[in-house]
Amino acid sequence: MLYFIPAWYQQNKWKELEQSWHTRRMHTEFDDTVKQVQMFHRSGMHDFKILLLSHTPNFRHFLHRQGVLHASYWSCFDAIQEVTKKKAVVFSFHNLNWPEGIEFVYTPFVVVAYLKNEKYAQIEFGEAGNPIEVAMYQNGLVSKRNIYDDRGFVSAMEAYDQGKLLYTDYLTEAGVAKMRVYADDGRVEINPQNNTFLVFDGDEVETVKFSSLNYPNLGEVIREVFYTHILMNNDDDIFCIAMHNQNIQVANELIGREKCILSFYGDRYRIKDHPEAKELVKKAGYIITDSEATSRYLVRELGEEIENLIDISPYDSRMDFGISGELTVQKVLVPVDDLPEDRFKALVIQLASYLPQNENAMIHLFTRNATYNWPEVLLNKVADIVEEAGFDRRIVIPEEIEDDTAENEVDLEDEEEEEIPVRFFVEQCVDELSVSKCIREQRIMVDMRHNPDLYLQINCISTAIPQIIRRETQYMQNMYNGFVVKDFEQIPAALDYFLGSLANWNQAKVYSYDIAQKFTTRKLLEKWKEVRAYMESQERK
Structure with missing residues (x-):
């Protein structure tokens, strides 16, 4: 099995890139992992699975936009929040528990709820028309924001004081708080009454207790859940890690113990700015870059030739002579x-x-x-x-x-x-x-x-x-x-x-x-076959 660990993060936070449909898109969702997943999904050349580390309550819509809706994935936050649903569902904000006398005003962009002539809530929608968040107001300021999962439940709740974020609660499908992340210092508290997470082994699901009820940051929680999950992998599994600040901790866990490929894409992770990662890169089983220029840059920064290095374009050529x-x-x-x-x-x-x-x-x-x-x-x-x-x-x-x-x-x-x-x-x-x-x-x-x-x-x-x-x-x-x-x-x-x-x-x-x-796609897949053959021939380090 080939596992892809993407870098789909919102400004170096453990959040997805989803945004309201009316908001001007400030970034592109396309990167090396998107293309890699598209090629393997469409060609059926190799079994693969996406390993998601970020909180992605609208991931099904992301997959749909990229044309890989049925791609297999494992979500770290699904494991933490004990979510087992896989399919998106249609649900309406009208079905939420609104107080009696609520009045909805439909604007061209959002729906605003008023109670006794005062703004009570504002409902935001995703590109697919699904509600993605409901912000609650008191005295004109946000007091609470519910973030909805496209599978039909509240995935997270943000609490505010005078418009300032205090903490975020991550919830189970049933609405029970699983953990709380404080905004000021990033520390995490696990609900002692609900201190377990799920480990998936094929079709079997096991419940495991967190090792602690308090963590210094969310990254430590993710590291523990992810590490427990990969203990279930086989000897022939290969991990392809998109180089990114958020993925370095995972790379440290895997490289030297598992077969790992590091994927460099443009300026996303420049070795010049992270000299501490040089030794980590040298230990990788294989390194993939997006171009010859990136390969030359990497060799120059590492100060030595790299045998297990190849450039595979994240974009394939498709002849269309235009107009x-x-x-x-x-x-x-x-x-x-x-x-x-x-x-x-x-x-x-x-x-x-x-x-x-x-x-x-x-x-x-x-x-x-x-x-x-x-x-x-x-x-x-x-x-x-x-x-x-x-x-x-x-x-x-x-x-x-x-x-x-x-x-x-x-x-x-x-x-x-x-x-x-x-x-x-x-x-x-x-x-x-x-x-x-x-x-x-x-x-x-x-x-x-x-x-x-x-x-x-x-x-x-x-x-x-x-x-x-x-x-x-x-x-x-x-x-x-x-x-x-x-x-x-x-x-x-x-x-x-x-x-x-x-x-x-x-x-x-x-x-x-x-x-x-x-x-062409065929040529790029041939390069991937070379990488896979090399990795499969290597003994576990």
């Missing part, structure tokens, strides 16, 4: 997040200098920053740069038409003034679905950051569009499906090479298709 060739405009996708100010300014100036020679080119600034007014801020910043460089700022921000009584008395000369078309736009994409939708319309990508966006590069070869980047990667071969450009002044010429000649663009399309064949 950019059918559009009259030529959209240029330009990622700008984390670009230093001097590079950002130089990039904008070179892009603006290219536009006069290609009236069909449009610059689409790509950002994953989900801040509400970020597109406006970004465009104003670009407008200032182009104006300072001698270009008309109206190519970024259109001139506003003043609405006054003299509007009908505009001079004929003003009417004949040439209209300046807008050439700069912002693509604000957070999750992978919106990124894929956006890139289907792009004609070329210009990513001048030190490390190009991995997902964007995979999408570029999948949609077969050229890339202009600062250094060659496994997804872009210089002079074939793109250009390596280190001097910003070369950008206009590189753009003209692909956008000014359909033959050059089509040639890059062919090369992109060839490269994409190396990153």
Whole structure:
């Protein structure tokens, strides 16, 4: 059996990423473990199970969003709270015990309950329309918040004093308090009248007592329950641990005693910031990274070559040539997040200098920053740069038409003034679905950051569009499906090479298709077979 221990945490807390349906999504749910689970679930190549350490009362909805609803999993908090239900159920907030005289007001986003003309409660809903929490109010301040499990019961209750969180109680299916976690110091108290947790061994369930009624933090409770659970594993079991701060304690428990794979994904866990983990990493049975760049970084930080290291892309290529060739405009996708100010300014100036020679080119600034007014801020910043460089700022921000009584008395000369078309736009994409939708319309990508966006590069070869980047990667071969450009002044010429000649663009399309064949699901699964074969050949350390 292959066990995946994911890093699906909310800001380094033992909580899931679920949020209200109307809340702007500030993060993506996709990571290496999501892709690994998807591949194994769809291929049926190997038996696997997800080991969840965080409190995930809406986990069934998460699995549904990722297309792996029936994936097998074990939940540490289900064991702690003695929950045995597996299927989500439909339940209504109307079925809760409301006081007599309660009145519900339906807003476009939430349902607010009023009692005697005072706000009594506010009901929040998830993306599937299920109630996920009910906040209770006293004198206009939150006094209690019930967090609902998608299986139809209250999973946790947060208590507040004057709007400040005091503690969180985690409950059983029957509503009995199991443990209390205090907000000020994180200490945990186990209910002495209900001081047991469940251990699952196949279809058999055993009840075990906690070793103590008091713990310094929630991590210690999770460590004890998790350790008791893995004692039931077999000699041929393999654990794939997503490297994350919350998972280090688990990694320390497993590495050196079990067959373990460590999975590194982007900047989620940088060894440079955690030198104490270097020896732990060296002891791992195998190390998987998301790219060649991450592998090189890891080798450099560890200071030695690593034989049991492989990069397996968390994204597979799927040929979809997009619709950019059918559009009259030529959209240029330009990622700008984390670009230093001097590079950002130089990039904008070179892009603006290219536009006069290609009236069909449009610059689409790509950002994953989900801040509400970020597109406006970004465009104003670009407008200032182009104006300072001698270009008309109206190519970024259109001139506003003043609405006054003299509007009908505009001079004929003003009417004949040439209209300046807008050439700069912002693509604000957070999750992978919106990124894929956006890139289907792009004609070329210009990513001048030190490390190009991995997902964007995979999408570029999948949609077969050229890339202009600062250094060659496994997804872009210089002079074939793109250009390596280190001097910003070369950008206009590189753009003209692909956008000014359909033959050059089509040639890059062919090369992109060839490269994409190396990153199909089948190729990625072959790499996983190599890792599995290696791990299964090793004796338990």
